[in-house]
Amino acid sequence: MLLEVRGLGAGYLGEKVVSDIDFEVSPGEAVAIVGSNGAGKSTLLRAIAGLLRPMEGRVRLEGRDLTRRPAHRIARAGIAYVPAERHLFPAMTVKTNLALGAYPRRPDRSALELVYGLFPRLEERQRQRAGTLSGGEQQMLAVGRALMSRPKVLMLDEPTTGLAPKLARAAFRALEGLKATGLTLLIAEQQVPLALSVADRGYVLENGRIRLEGSPEELEANPEVRRAYLGVA
Amino acid sequence: MKAVILDGIVLGLGFGLLGVGLTLVYGLGGVLNLAYGEIAVFGAIVVSQVMDRGAPTLVAAGVGMLAAAALSVLLDLTLMRPVYRQTGEERTLLGLLLTLGVAFVIVGLLNWKYPTGALYIFVGGDPISIAGVPMAAGSVWASVITLGVAGVLLVFFGLTTFGRGVRSVIQDETGARLVGISPSLVRTLIFALSGGLAGLVAVTRSMSAPLTVTAGFDLTTFALIVAVVGGLGSVAGAFLAGVLLGIVDNVSAHYIGEYITAIVLLAAAAITILVRPRGLLGR
Numbered sequence: 215m216l217l218e219v220r221g222l223g224a225g226y227l228g229e230k231v232v233s234d235i236d237f238e239v240s241p242g243e244a245v246a247i248v249g250s251n252g253a254g255k256s257t258l259l260r261a262i263a264g265l266l267r268p269m270e271g272r273v274r275l276e277g278r279d280l281t282r283r284p285a286h287r288i289a290r291a292g293i294a295y296v297p298a299e300r301h302l303f304p305a306m307t308v309k310t311n312l313a314l315g316a317y318p319r320r321p322d323r324s325a326l327e328l329v330y331g332l333f334p335r336l337e338e339r340q341r342q343r344a345g346t347l348s349g350g351e352q353q354m355l356a357v358g359r360a361l362m363s364r365p366k367v368l369m370l371d372e373p374t375t376g377l378a379p380k381l382a383r384a385a386f387r388a389l390e391g392l393k394a395t396g397l398t399l400l401i402a403e404q405q406v407p408l409a410l411s412v413a414d415r416g417y418v419l420e421n422g423r424i425r426l427e428g429s430p431e432e433l434e435a436n437p438e439v440r441r442a443y444l445g446v447a
Numbered sequence: 448m449k450a451v452i453l454d455g456i457v458l459g460l461g462f463g464l465l466g467v468g469l470t471l472v473y474g475l476g477g478v479l480n481l482a483y484g485e486i487a488v489f490g491a492i493v494v495s496q497v498m499d500r501g502a503p504t505l506v507a508a509g510v511g512m513l514a515a516a517a518l519s520v521l522l523d524l525t526l527m528r529p530v531y532r533q534t535g536e537e538r539t540l541l542g543l544l545l546t547l548g549v550a551f552v553i554v555g556l557l558n559w560k561y562p563t564g565a566l567y568i569f570v571g572g573d574p575i576s577i578a579g580v581p582m583a584a585g586s587v588w589a590s591v592i593t594l595g596v597a598g599v600l601l602v603f604f605g606l607t608t609f610g611r612g613v614r615s616v617i618q619d620e621t622g623a624r625l626v627g628i629s630p631s632l633v634r635t636l637i638f639a640l641s642g643g644l645a646g647l648v649a650v651t652r653s654m655s656a657p658l659t660v661t662a663g664f665d666l667t668t669f670a671l672i673v674a675v676v677g678g679l680g681s682v683a684g685a686f687l688a689g690v691l692l693g694i695v696d697n698v699s700a701h702y703i704g705e706y707i708t709a710i711v712l713l714a715a716a717a718i719t720i721l722v723r724p725r726g727l728l729g730r
Binding site: 263264265284285286289290294295297299300301302303304305306310313314315317318319320359360363 | 608609611612614615618619621622623624625626627628629630
């Protein structure tokens with residue numbers, strides 16, 4: 215087991231937003247956490263990343279307990295998190311943003327080549343300031359920066375936020391490419407069909423709890439999922 | 448005219464050095480450290496005390512800078528902790544109030560223990576000719592030291608991995624945490640640097656005129672003006688603003704009168720806030 219979440223509960227100001235979360239991710243797997251807006255997907259990912267202190271439960275990476283470690287420790291342990299808001303360094307160039315992804319090490323050439331191979335657009339714009347990029351390019355940069363640390367798990371929150379449908383599909387094709395390199399992915403997404411198109415397994419989050427889990431085929435065949443998320447009567 | 452401008456540049460380099468320590472701490476934590484000038488004065492008094500005990504000037508200067516850095520770190524590790532737990536406006540306000548309180552305590556203690564305390568580092572030697580204008584040796588050496596430190600700081604923040612890490616915390620704290628940078632460690636180190644720079648300001652200023660125990664308030668005020676005009680959080684901006692304001696200060700003092708300079712400087716800061724709220728090189 216690469217990533218293991220057991221009985222996790224987290225929220226804000228003493229109010230739990232998610233609770234009793236149990237799931238796991240195996241090496242090389244792509245796992246989707248789907249659910250509507252406000253289901254608690256971001257809260258869950260923030261708690262795993264250490265940006266939010268979990269109230270209960272455990273998070274383990276390769277058996278190592280990372281619960282309640284500060285975010286920078288969790289990042290260095292190998293969980294790279296790409297939040298929906300991206301949190302780039304706007305006044306720095308694309309290249310410097312990528313270099314900082316490898317912090318505290320100097321960026322290594324092969325990681326940089328991997329990122330530029332995946333997103334040629336970033337190489338074209340490497341001297342441009344991150345704040346001047348388009349939404350789609352910023353998303354590429356956020357993913358690229360996360361990859362520079364050579365993470366064990368890449369965790370993405372709503373990678374399609376603010377992207378036009380065509381760009382959203384392109385983003386998921388890029389994620390498929392990443393999966394093909396053997397990278398482990400954990401993706402929270404409310405565009406359920408897109409998320410299930412790349413995932414090996416999915417979990418449905420509702421009101422802060424996991425309601426269903428299964429393979430994409432099982433979930434797509436589930437009447438509840440069809441009604442609530444796939445727009446099928 | 449040439450002499451007036453050159454004097455202004457010398458003065459301005461000092462301003463720039465003063466602004467850097469304040470602007471960095473603000474950029475990182477959103478705290479305007481109103482005790483900054485008092486930390487510089489504290490450093491100055493330590494230097495003068497160590498010199499009085501017969502230590503060589505360089506050693507005394509080093510000890511004073513370390514003492515100022517230590518005081519600054521102490522502030523970060525104790526009183527600033529509750530400030531960082533706040534966000535936005537509350538953080539700014541609490542930071543202002545607490546550091547103002549610290550300023551009062553330091554100035555009170557220093558005035559009580561060393562009412563006539565002052566630091567003057569005498570630099571001997573003939574005036575040095577720069578572009579045909581004879582300049583006091585102390586001022587020239589102070590400027591050389593300041594330029595050297597400015598160069599080191601710019602290289603450090605622009606090119607080293609840790610320096611970029613510091614800038615990343617200034618631009619997006621959450622983003623910095625996500626790439627594996629500890630904002631609290633960075634803040635503590637920058638408080639140390641800021642304190643050390645305050646100590647250095649005290650040393651370089653005292654090379655051309657005595658720095659008395661009451662100088663803290665003026666130092667803080669100048670540092671604030673420089674930091675605002677340069678762009679809060681920008682190292683290059685602080686030096687650029689420092690030099691420009693130094694020239695403005697000296698030209699107005701020379702052609703209008705000494706009494707007008709404080710008003711001119713404050714007006715420069717006010718105009719900057721109106722025209723370009725981010726400051727000269729702010730993001």
